[in-house]
Amino acid sequence: MSFVIGKDKLQPASMETKQQVVLRLLDHILQPSVFEDVRSVANTWRLEQNQQAFLKPDVVDDFLELYQSGMLPRAEVFVDKNYKYVQEAIKVFHLFYYAKDWDVFLNVACWLRERINPGMFVYAFTACMFHHPEDRGILLPAPYEIYPYLFVNSDVINKAFILKMTNAQVETAFSDYWKIKTEKNVVSIDSRTTLRYTLSVDDVLSYFTEDIDLNTYVFYSHMLYPYWLTGEGYGVEKERRGEVVMYTGQQLLARLRLERLSHGMRDIQPISWDETLKTGCWPKIRLHTGDEMPARSNDTKIVHEYTEKTKEAIEDFEKLLHLAVIKGQYELRDGTVVPLRKPQDVENLGRLLGTTQNPGGAYSTNLSKKLLTYATYNINKHTYVPTATDMYSTSLRDPAFWRILKRKLEVVQLFKNQLPKYTREEFNFPGVKVEGVSTTELITFIDTYDMDITNAVYLNETEVRNKKADFLFVARQRRLNNHPFKVTIAVSSVKPVDAVVRVFLGPKYDVMGRITDVNDKRLDMIEIDTFLYKLKSGKNSIVRNSTEFQGVIEDRPWTRPMWDASVKGASKIDENWWWKSRMGFPRRLLLPLGTTGGMELQLFVVVTPVHTGYNLPIVDMHVINERRSGRWSTGFDEMPLGFPFDRVIDTTQFFTDNMKCVDVLVYHKEVELPKDWETTAERRDDLSVLDKDLLV
Numbered sequence: 001m002s003f004v005i006g007k008d009k010l011q012p013a014s015m016e017t018k019q020q021v022v023l024r025l026l027d028h029i030l031q032p033s034v035f036e037d038v039r040s041v042a043n044t045w046r047l048e049q050n051q052q053a054f055l056k057p058d059v060v061d062d063f064l065e066l067y068q069s070g071m072l073p074r075a076e077v078f079v080d081k082n083y084k085y086v087q088e089a090i091k092v093f094h095l096f097y098y099a100k101d102w103d104v105f106l107n108v109a110c111w112l113r114e115r116i117n118p119g120m121f122v123y124a125f126t127a128c129m130f131h132h133p134e135d136r137g138i139l140l141p142a143p144y145e146i147y148p149y150l151f152v153n154s155d156v157i158n159k160a161f162i163l164k165m166t167n168a169q170v171e172t173a174f175s176d177y178w179k180i181k182t183e184k185n186v187v188s189i190d191s192r193t194t195l196r197y198t199l200s201v202d203d204v205l206s207y208f209t210e211d212i213d214l215n216t217y218v219f220y221s222h223m224l225y226p227y228w229l230t231g232e233g234y235g236v237e238k239e240r241r242g243e244v245v246m247y248t249g250q251q252l253l254a255r256l257r258l259e260r261l262s263h264g265m266r267d268i269q270p271i272s273w274d275e276t277l278k279t280g281c282w283p284k285i286r287l288h289t290g291d292e293m294p295a296r297s298n299d300t301k302i303v304h305e306y307t308e309k310t311k312e313a314i315e316d317f318e319k320l321l322h323l324a325v326i327k328g329q330y331e332l333r334d335g336t337v338v339p340l341r342k343p344q345d346v347e348n349l350g351r352l353l354g355t356t357q358n359p360g361g362a363y364s365t366n367l368s369k370k371l372l373t374y375a376t377y378n379i380n381k382h383t384y385v386p387t388a389t390d391m392y393s394t395s396l397r398d399p400a401f402w403r404i405l406k407r408k409l410e411v412v413q414l415f416k417n418q419l420p421k422y423t424r425e426e427f428n429f430p431g432v433k434v435e436g437v438s439t440t441e442l443i444t445f446i447d448t449y450d451m452d453i454t455n456a457v458y459l460n461e462t463e464v465r466n467k468k469a470d471f472l473f474v475a476r477q478r479r480l481n482n483h484p485f486k487v488t489i490a491v492s493s494v495k496p497v498d499a500v501v502r503v504f505l506g507p508k509y510d511v512m513g514r515i516t517d518v519n520d521k522r523l524d525m526i527e528i529d530t531f532l533y534k535l536k537s538g539k540n541s542i543v544r545n546s547t548e549f550q551g552v553i554e555d556r557p558w559t560r561p562m563w564d565a566s567v568k569g570a571s572k573i574d575e576n577w578w579w580k581s582r583m584g585f586p587r588r589l590l591l592p593l594g595t596t597g598g599m600e601l602q603l604f605v606v607v608t609p610v611h612t613g614y615n616l617p618i619v620d621m622h623v624i625n626e627r628r629s630g631r632w633s634t635g636f637d638e639m640p641l642g643f644p645f646d647r648v649i650d651t652t653q654f655f656t657d658n659m660k661c662v663d664v665l666v667y668h669k670e671v672e673l674p675k676d677w678e679t680t681a682e683r684r685d686d687l688s689v690l691d692k693d694l695l696v
Contacts, residue, residue: 015137018102022138023563025109025125026146028455029118030288033110034467041110047095053104059094066091071116072382077287078119079386080222080393083366089124090228092116096128097234105134122146130223130582131234136628137578141559143219143393144212147288148453150393151212152475154286156191157456160473163187164457168471179476186472188450199280199298201265202399207480208259208593209396212451213556213586219392221248224583224629227354235627238620240634240641242350246412247632247641249405250523256402257524258507258592262599262668266511267524270410271403273311273371276301281398283388288456291385293394302371314367318411321352325415340415343640347619349415353408368404413523421650429608429658431494432535437487437605442666444482444594450474452558472560481588482546489542489605489660493535497609500637501542503529504604504645505591508663518654522645525604528552528590530633532610546587551631553584579628594666601666606659611639 024035033039051060071088072078079085092112099105112121126143129135144151159178163170168182175181179190208214225241257267277300283293303311324330328341330352338348372389388398395401454473463469487503506525510516529549533542547554592599612621619638624630632641640646644654 018138019562021106021109022129023141023559025113026122026141028459029122029146030455031458031464032114034459034464038110038113041107042114045107045111047108047111050104050107053100053107054095055098055100056094059091059098063091063095067116072120074115074117075289076117076382077289077291077384077386078117078123079384079390080119080123080219081366081369081390082384082386084381085120085384086228089120089127092120092124093127096124097132102134105132119147126223127226127229130220131229131236133235133627139557139562139578139581141562142212142556143216145452145455145559148451148456148475149288150285150391151215152191152451152453152456152477153284154292155284156189156453156475157286159189160187160453160457160475163189163473164471185470186474188474188476191475191477199282200278200399202279204263204265205256205259206397207446207478208256208589209399211479211586211589212477213553214589215393215396216556217585218252218396220582221245222392225354235623236629238618238623239627239629240347240619240624242347242352242354243641244350244631244634245354246346246350246409249409250412250642251526253402253406253409254506254524254526255589255592258505258526258601261507261509261511262593262595262666264511268399268403268406270407271302271400273303273314277400279399281388281400283394283397285388285394285397287385294385294387296372296387296398296400307371310367310370314371321411322414325349325411325418328418343419346412346415346640349412353411368408372398372400372404416647419647421648422644422653424653424656427606427644427654427659428656429499432497432499432607433492433657434605434607434660435490435492435539437489437603437660437662439487439603439664440485442482442485442591442594442664444480444591444666444668445670446478447481449477449479449555451477452560479588480593482591484587485546487529487544487546487603487605489544489607491535491540491542491607493537493540495537497535499533499535499607500610500633500639501529501531501533502527502606502608502633502643503544504606505664506602506604508600508602518649518651522649525642525645527632527642532636533607535607546590549587549590551580551584552587552590553580554587556581583629583631591666594668596668598665598667601664602661603664604659604661606644608637608639608643608658610637613638 024033024038028034033042047060048064051057054060066088072085078089080089095108095112096105099108109125126140129138129140149157159180163180168187170180181188225236225239225245229236231237253268260267277296278298280296280298280300282295285293287293321330324338325340328339330338330340330348332338338352339345340349369389373387386394388394389401389404451474452472453475454469454471457469457473459469489501489503491499493499504525505528506521507516510520528546529544531544531550533540546552592601621635621638624635630636633639634641644659
């Protein structure tokens with residue numbers, strides 16, 4: 001039987017008590033735990049005396065050797081793209097993962113919670129929550145609540161500290177100017193009242209690139225398939241991890257493309273190491289150490305005398321990989337030959353690019369990041385001030401990251417271009433015809449969201465005794481949202497049959513207002529929904545609500561209500577919500593901003609038969625479904641992700657009865673904000689959140 005810490009002693013663990021333990025362990029992670037039971041276990045339990053409590057006892061020796069030689073100090077910042085830090089975190093992850101049962105896991109967690117770097121603890125703990133079968137169904141607090149520093153601007157954090165020190169009693173002139181509201185024990189700070197800036201036209205997209213849910217999606221995508229998690233022991237080798245990682249990047253680029261079109265901006269180009277970066281980056285992030293993430297000015301030269309060799313190493317690896325794609329095989333250093341000839345070998349390519357199966361892939365990625373590690377100074381082997389591209393949770397803030405991603409994915413397109421074009425028979429679904437596609441009105445707007453940043457401020461002595469903060473600090477943000485909408489698909493079938501329905505949204509015109517060819521926009525199509533459907537004989541009317549789209553998520557719940565529910569035993573974890581909370585794309589970002597008069601896009605629907613036996617032999621659909629790790633169609637269909645837009649299209653073979661393309665309009669409308677914290681003039685100027693006036 002597994003146990004859990006209680007008020008006085010160990011108690012049998014239920015899902016509710018496990019949930020409570022996780023919340024306790026991650027509460028105010030920058031301070032020692034306020035809970036006596038956690039500290040008691042940490043002080044009395046001994047890791048070195050419990051080696052046999054692990055499925056692999058060697059992981060204890062590996063960790064203790066590292067721990068005794070000196071790990072990342074507790075006060076430093078854990079950088080989740082720093083190779084040295086991640087190697088240390090992997091050893092911590094192994095302690096979590098190979099614990100024999102829940103009570104061993106709990107003892108290890110309490111012991112580590114009070115000893116190792118907090119950021120490293122959260123990173124390894126989150127990875128284990130994603131991959132250990134016994135942790136299924138346990139919800140994690142959102143990353144932006146655990147460590148808010150990476151998700152809100154530094155001026156908001158600074159105001160939170162001022163309010164903390166003054167017990168939320170500040171001069172009225174300051175509170176009115178900063179738009180700080182205190183109601184009972186809740187203090188809200190408007191995050192859009194002071195600093196507004198611009199370095200380049202790309203800053204117009206800050207509402208999108210700095211979105212807390214989008215950045216959480218990127219971090220959790222990494223947690224789903226960490227590049228270092230290789231081998232048969234973790235259950236991920238039977239999944240389409242390589243293809244999923246690459247397709248996630250391609251879909252992010254396609255989504256950015258639609259947002260840029262909303263502003264009349266042209267598409268981005270892959271980065272060139274010899275160029276001078278015209279677009280700067282001001283992350284506006286302050287870490288808990290007080291260090292500011294370095295800013296990069298406009299017109300910065302990427303390569304200089306100290307990074308010339310780094311650039312050459314990257315280009316050497318890229319040349320090898322491009323040559324391997326053309327030759328149809330890649331040889332690893334141990335002599336293993338990886339085939340890159342058949343359509344299903346895209347999985348091999350994805351793993352070469354994104355996992356330690358090929359050290360060159362991770363090596364090249366780290367070197368690319370190193371070229372943009374500007375203005376940092378290392379005092380010793382542990383001190384490191386990260387830039388925006390150094391962290392998964394902040395990388396989207398830097399325009400250069402998107403261009404690096406596009407350069408990296410060029411090799412995938414080179415591979416796809418070597419494959420034969422799809423034939424009409426591969427596109428077609430005999431006996432099935434899509435009669436029509438329609439949607440309800442597509443409307444976007446800017447709304448407000450209160451983000452809990454209480455964990456950014458430190459608890460005082462009284463609060464530690466009470467085990468809770470006196471004030472709940474929230475950052476009030478404006479963000480892109482859309483009204484829920486429905487997609488109705490009319491399909492006729494000559495017989496009952498299982499089908500896969502894919503729904504894409506993409507551009508109709510380019511930035512110059514010219515109608516785009518299907519090959520011009522195929523990489524800009526975002527896959528907003530994919531699902532299985534049993535077609536009946538005759539007419540079928542399929543209605544999909546955007547809130548039910550596959551792989552999309554609504555707002556994550558605040559941690560504070562989760563505390564109350566778990567303590568009272570009232571929390572019943574919905575497995576669908578648990579699955580989506582780990583890997584769901586924000587529903588409110590399904591649609592681009594659009595325009596007031598309506599931005600014309602195209603909705604494309606294709607209905608295909610269910611394909612199996614198409615992908616690599618190592619892929620096991622049962623494992624994917626059991627772990628609930630399937631994204632897009634990976635859990636029920638083995639056609640390449642992005643089909644039918646993943647290869648160059650022969651337009652004479654493309655348009656078949658089982659697909660339909662219709663024009664849709666995306667409207668952006670202003671909504672009136674609450675009157676209690678804005679003046680009428682400011683409500684009318686709500687579009688300032690889009691920074692439309694900055695470059696005037």
